[in-house]
Amino acid sequence: MNILVLGAGAIGAYLGGRLLEVGQNVSFFVREKRAAQLTNEGLKIYSPEGNFESREVSIYTSPDNVRNIDLVILAVKGYHLNQVIPQVQTIVQQTGAFVLPLLNGMEHMERLQQAIGKERVIGGFASIIATLNEQGHVEHTSGSSTFKFGILHEQQIEICEQLEGLRTLVKTKLVREENILKSMWKKYIFITAFSGVTSAMQLPSGFIASTKATFAVAKRVIREMTMLAGQEGIFLTDQEVETVTKTLLGFKKEATSSMHQDLRKGLPIEVEHLHGGALRLAGKHHVDVPVIETLYGILKPYENGRP
Structure with missing residues (x-):
């Protein structure tokens, strides 16, 4: 299987590196600045799941050159979606490849389906x-990692x-889910609460x-997001909601x-993709999500980096 990782931030570089580590044919599509960094520094991962380094990294910077x-x-990141959709369209047209998006939220799914089918x-x-350090190396700070995927079309x-x-080979949890949409919604519910609250309190x-x-406050966000999921036809049991809530308590105290992390670095943040997306869903279904709306208002000035 020939795999192209489009975006070599912390998540893309981590999963791409783990696949390279077990001998998969992996290349990266990145912007010129990141391409130079990967060429000079190589791909390096520092992780509790095992460190990895590769000096031989195949890189593309133009979609016209991507084949096979x-x-x-x-x-x-969600705020780069508009920029990359034309590139994804070109690559899919040239190769017939499938696309596995690892973005947070849900709005990107419809956008991509409209663009490529x-x-x-x-x-x-x-x-x-995980995050990238100044050298562009991946620093994985949670105890483990999980990448979930599942079919949406035969x-x-x-x-x-x-x-x-590949799941028994790679040094990460690679999990195929039967009901991937429900799992994606659970992640969206959690990350909207976790990212919103940690960023708003800056702790x-x-x-x-x-x-x-x-x-x-975090529990209120989870309730509002669970209500939105139901409006979209994804229904969570009380136990599933409780599990999402307990996940907030399972991290190390210093985890964030x-x-x-992006807010502290003065970088753009995904508030429009996550909380803004939730507000658009609320508007679509004519329901109120006051706590999400408040977090959105607090974080919106930081959308494009430190004001």
């Missing part, structure tokens, strides 16, 4: 806390079976658990969200 790809792993877009997401069965065949996750009022 079976799977595109789309690992960009429903049969080409596989469901999926990543669960990992034409995707074979490629998903090939990907599933790590330990302060969610240790401050009763803050934990109540990628949005909070």
Whole structure:
């Protein structure tokens, strides 16, 4: 299987590196600046799941040069989606590849399906806390990592079976889900609460658990997001909601969200893709999500980096 990782931030570089590590034919599609960094520094991963380094990294910077790809792993931030959709369209037209997006949220799925066809877009997401250091190396700070995927169209069965065949080889949890849309919604519910609250209070996750009022805010976000999921036809049981809530308490006290990390660095944040997306869904269904709306208002000035 020939795999192209589009976007070599922390998530793309991590999964791409793990696939390279077990001998998969992996290349990266990146911008010129990141291409130079990967050429000079190589791909390096520092992780509790095992360190990895490769000096031989295949890189593309123009979609016109991409050929012979079976799977595109789309690992960009939500605010880069508009920019990369034309590139994804060109690559899919030239190669017939399937696309596995690892973005947070849900809005990107419809956008990609409209751009390249429903049969080409596989469901999926990543669960990992990682960032790039100044050298562009991946620093994986959570104890483990999970990448989930699942078919949304019968034409995707074979490629998903090939990907599933790698799960016993790679040093990450590669999980095929039967109901991938429900799993994606669980992640969206969680990350909207976790990223929103840690970023708004500008403190790590330990302060969610240790401050009763803050934990109540996070639980309200989870309830509002669960209601939106139901409006979209995805229904969670009380136990599933409780599991999402307990996940907020399971991190090390110093752990934090990628949005909070980006906020601290003065980088753009995904508030429009996550919280803005939730507000658009609320508007679509004529329901109110006051806590999400408040977090959105607090974080919106940081959307394009430190004001």
